[in-house]
Amino acid sequence: MANVIYRKSGLKGILQIPPSKSAAHRAVLCAALSQGNCEIGNLELSDDLTATVNAVKALGGIVSYDKKRKTLLVQSADLGGETAEIDCLESGSTLRFMIPVAAALGVKTTFYGKGRLPQRPLGIYQKLLPEHGVLLQTEGGLPLKMEGKLHAGSYTLPGNVSSQFVTGLLLALPLLEGDSEIVLSSELESKGYVDLTISILADFGVSVIETATGWHIPGGQKYCARRYMVEGDWSQAAFFLCLAALGGGKIQIAGLLESSHQGDRACVSLFERFGLQLAFEDGVLKAWNPNAKQPFGGLKGFAIDVAQIPDMVPALTVCACAAEGETKIYHAERLRLKESDRLAAMAAAMNALGGRVTETEDGLMIKGVPYFSGGRAEGRNDHRIVMALAAAACRSSKEVCVTDAWSVRKSYPGFFEDLRKLGGIADVIDVG
Structure with a gap:
């Protein structure tokens, strides 16, 4: 203390x-999902970003950090495996981004956290993911146990929830075989964070198409390896x-x-x-x-x-x-x-x-x-x-x-x- x-x-x-913590979270996950070696420059490891890096490692990712160069190297590796345990520390971004990503990979995962994170809302995923092939078990918050593989389809959610839920889906849905859509039932809040996500996805070769009510996400896409500088x-x-x-x-x-x-x-x-x-x-x-x-x-x-x-x-x-x-x-x-x-x-x-x-x-x-x-x-x-x-x-x-x-x-x-x-x-x- x-x-x-x-x-x-x-x-x-x-x-x-x-460097932007928000951009760095997204870039690390895009790099980990790509096929090849990626360098992410101008990156500093705060506690929140460390949680995301460790989550990637828990799913089989190979990641190393050069503190002097402020560069994260993400080596080519197929994320997945049968089971994983992910400690999100106090990072809401890590938790809400990794839940759908791990589900898209079909990994049986247990999520943990500390501080106020175990009490922060996850109700949107508890409603949406079981409708698309994923079982969630929780006594209210964390730990959260998840199994099953995410299915493509239509995902409807209100726009006044945390944009982290939208970003998590945008990261995961391109990995699925079929096309998906995200439909907003009310006006989107924190739109800038979603715009940031879509911009970084495009930098890694992933396409998201804006619609009148949300976004269309083509399935079967591949993240492309590259060198990325965090703003x-x-x-x-x-x-x-x-x-x-x-x-x-x-x-x-x-x-x-x-x-x-x-x-x-x-x-x-x-x-x-x-x-x-x-x-x-x-x-x-x-x-x-x-x-x-x-x-x-x-x-x-x-x-x-x-x-x-x-x-x-x-x-x-x-x-x-x-x-x-x-x-x-x-x-x-x-x-x-x-x-x-x-x-x-x-x-x-x-x-x-x-x-x-x-x-x-x-x-x-x-x-x-x-x-x-x-x-x-x-x-x-x-x-x-x-x-x-x-x-x-x-x-x-x-x-x-x-x-x-x-x-x-x-x-x-x-x-x-x-x-x-x-x-x-x-x-x-x-x-x-």
């Missing part, structure tokens, strides 16, 4: 943003935009793809609307707030629909707490089922630091304050909570202490080091 102490400091400089992570960039908005100084972020399919690229327009100055020049995103030293920093609150960008809510919440007026964050119900109840966690954390946040049924109501008091906040063992609260120190009269510091290893192990490179102060203290 460790706490991190954030202190007010001047921030400036250039940062190489880490930078827009989800992580949002934390540094929040730091720039509250702290002032010019922060430059390299490694982001301006034309990315990642939905969290929306952080550019949203932080601009708060009042942050942003410019993309020569592949570098530059962010600064010339009014940061004023009360409220020249920032203004507004209403934000986060149905397509749920992972950005922690960073948006901290910025909103420092913005003049009121901010409403809505369509955020699914955040109650993440590594923590992120709506409750962010409300409690920011209120403990001097913010004014009220939970609603589907989001947060936030009234801005000119400065925070600082103090102690619970990180709730949630990487995005811990990282978001770094920005609160920029506007606090006292230091900000956040529990569960090392939860950042789940997605961004080098976060504290990168913050320090920009002049930030983040002291991690072991509390036993």
